[in-house]
Amino acid sequence: MSEESKTRYRIGYALAPKKVKSFIQPSLLVTIILRIDLFPIQTTKPLIDQLPFDCIIHKSPDPEWRNQLEQLLLQKPNIVVIDRPEAIERLHNRVTMLQAVNQLEIANGFSIGVPKQVSVENPQSLIGCVASSGLRFPVIAKPLLANGTACSHQMSLVFNEEGLRGLNWSQPFVLQEFVNHGGVIFKVYVAGQHIQCVKRKSLPDISEVKLGVSENSVSFSQISNVTAQDQSDDGVEKLIEAAELPPSSFVTEVASQLREALKLNLFNFDMIRDSSVEGRHLVIDINYFPGYAKMPCYETILTDFFLDIVHNKPSVISKDC
Numbered sequence: 001m002s003e004e005s006k007t008r009y010r011i012g013y014a015l016a017p018k019k020v021k022s023f024i025q026p027s028l029l030v031t032i033i034l035r036i037d038l039f040p041i042q043t044t045k046p047l048i049d050q051l052p053f054d055c056i057i058h059k060s061p062d063p064e065w066r067n068q069l070e071q072l073l074l075q076k077p078n079i080v081v082i083d084r085p086e087a088i089e090r091l092h093n094r095v096t097m098l099q100a101v102n103q104l105e106i107a108n109g110f111s112i113g114v115p116k117q118v119s120v121e122n123p124q125s126l127i128g129c130v131a132s133s134g135l136r137f138p139v140i141a142k143p144l145l146a147n148g149t150a151c152s153h154q155m156s157l158v159f160n161e162e163g164l165r166g167l168n169w170s171q172p173f174v175l176q177e178f179v180n181h182g183g184v185i186f187k188v189y190v191a192g193q194h195i196q197c198v199k200r201k202s203l204p205d206i207s208e209v210k211l212g213v214s215e216n217s218v219s220f221s222q223i224s225n226v227t228a229q230d231q232s233d234d235g236v237e238k239l240i241e242a243a244e245l246p247p248s249s250f251v252t253e254v255a256s257q258l259r260e261a262l263k264l265n266l267f268n269f270d271m272i273r274d275s276s277v278e279g280r281h282l283v284i285d286i287n288y289f290p291g292y293a294k295m296p297c298y299e300t301i302l303t304d305f306f307l308d309i310v311h312n313k314p315s316v317i318s319k320d321c
């Protein structure tokens with residue numbers, strides 16, 4: 001029997017309880033039910049005993065999970081796991097996550113890159129580090145580790161050397177140049193070959209005047225994690241509405257090349273338009289298995305993606321990471 005003519009498929013998922021709640025919504029189950037059954041994997045029990053699955057999807061904070069998965073991949077190298085643990089691992093570090101962006105080759109008058117950034121292992125070595133690394137204030141201090149904890153989203157916008165001195169962080173972090181971009185970010189969701197770009201709230205632009213009179217630093221966390229409809233601030237809502245999305249051909253090109261370079265199927269990336277260089281866009285963050293339910297038409301997009309996987313469509317990246 002060919003994979004296409006098989007009527008039902010089993011997909012196993014290993015997700016944190018919060019993720020199960022946000023991702024496996026009744027509206028997804030209704031859409032998926034005709035062809036696919038979704039089964040929770042018990043990360044505390046041997047994975048091998050819970051087979052068979054046509055595919056496994058996962059984002060589990062359980063440290064035992066990665067071991068389990070690697071064992072299974074050794075014993076059954078042909079099992080379809082979306083995505084490979086070593087490919088996901090690259091996104092847990094804010095330096096390695098952005099390395100792939102510099103390999104992308106985009107034509108047609110647009111360009112893609114990342115903001116200048118430097119990694120700081122030891123906060124003692126901070127002073128003078130901005131000037132010596134060629135960075136310019138303001139900068140954003142971001143925890144190096146992007147492992148899904150609340151801490152890993154805790155950031156500081158630093159306006160001057162005094163602000164750097166006040167940082168007092170004990171963990172390694174990166175200092176990334178803040179780039180004016182009109183106060184709106186583009187979040188590009190990728191599920192295999194399916195791509196959706198949405199607009200979200202961001203930090204407002206900082207003028208030279210504001211830089212001169214501002215406080216030394218400001219802390220913030222998950223600024224973009226509010227949809228346009230939820231915005232209580234009318235001005236922000238209007239700003240988001242007025243912002244023009246980048247051309248879809250450009251977004252598709254960046255997303256497809258990034259998917260190949262990262263060898264991942266399920267991720268999103270945050271992209272900003274550099275206000276000072278025509279056509280220049282910068283990727284500032286890449287997240288594994290993000291909050292897909294906030295993406296328009298998530299139910300049909302994810303169902304189509306799961307069907308691509310179980311039908312063994314070559315467009316799905318599943319091996320040779």
Ligand SMILES: O=P(O)(O)O[C@@H]1[C@@H](OP(=O)(O)O)[C@H](OP(=O)(O)O)[C@H](O)[C@H](OP(=O)(O)O)[C@H]1OP(=O)(O)O
Nearest residue numbers: 019147148149222225268285287288289290291292
């Ligand atoms: O929970 P949500 O829906 O806000 O999704 C979070 C993402 O929001 P987004 O879809 O980009 O708006 C969020 O994206 P940002 O880092 O805020 O850009 C992360 O992907 C987050 O996962 P983690 O904490 O980094 O492991 C995601 O959290 P988890 O659901 O994976 O815990």
Ligand SMILES: Nc1ncnc2c1ncn2[C@@H]1O[C@H](COP(=O)(O)OP(=O)(O)O)[C@@H](O)[C@H]1O
Nearest residue numbers: 115153176177178179202203223224270284285
């Ligand atoms: N280099 C930058 N220039 C301007 N704004 C930025 C930059 N980096 C991050 N931001 C803003 O800070 C927010 C959080 O940073 P991000 O790297 O996406 O962290 P997180 O992983 O917590 O989402 C972004 O959504 C954007 O609004």
Ligand SMILES: [Mg+2]
Nearest residue numbers: 224270285286
């Ligand atoms: Mg982000």
Ligand SMILES: [Mg+2]
Nearest residue numbers: 146285286287
């Ligand atoms: Mg992130």
